[in-house]
Amino acid sequence: MKTITWKLHLKANPNKVFDLLTTAEGITKFRSEKANEDGDVIHFLFPNGQTYNSQIIKSIPNEEFHLDYFNSLVKFELKQAENGGTDLTLRNENVPESDFYEVHAGWISVxxxxxxxxxxxxxxxxxxxxxxxxxxxVDN
Incomplete structure (x- = not known):
């Protein structure tokens, strides 16, 4: 199993970024065709018709969001940047070695x-x- 780590600087503040990552409305703006929240589960529908029910593991508003994602662990960490924006770190842990390169590249697209x-x-x-x-x- 491998871990993927990416960092991204955004002009948007952590509150806006957190809403995009954690709400059904936000998720459908950048990540999946449809998303529904049901308690601590997000139901994803992707452009290719694939679905996934993702368990929310940890949520600290405007700071951290962790979820089960295709049987791996995804952690988003948000930090307020000096310019008022957000420095985001994504960690995707427990990625099978056979899927690593596809998942690694896929996160860039996302x-x-x-x-x-x-x-x-x-x-x-x-x-x-x-x-x-x-x-x-890549523009899926």
């Missing part, structure tokens, strides 16, 4: 779209179920 939405109110995804990561499209 995080860059998060930046586009948070800082520029622009969704970079194509929203076409025939043009997803499975077919080699």
């Amino acid at each position: 995080l860059m779209n998060l930046k586009a939405v948070a800082d520029f109110q622009c969704d970079l995804r194509n929203h076409d179920p025939k043009k997803t990561w499975d077919q080699g499209y």
Whole structure:
């Protein structure tokens, strides 16, 4: 098992970033086609039709958000940056070695779209179920 770590600087403040990461409305703006919250579970629907029920493990508003994600552990850590923005660290732990390179690259796609939405109110995804990561499209 391996761990992926990425850092991202956003102009948006931690409150806005936390809302994008943790609310159904926020999640659908940058990450999945649909998301529903049910207590401590987020139900994801992705562009390729795949679904996942993600257990929320830890949530400290505007600071940390941890969840089970495809049988691995994803941790988002938010820190207020000097310019009022957010320094985000993503850690994806327990990623199977056989999935590492795909998941590693996939997080870049997700995080860059998060930046586009948070800082520029622009969704970079194509929203076409025939043009997803499975077919080699990074703008899924």
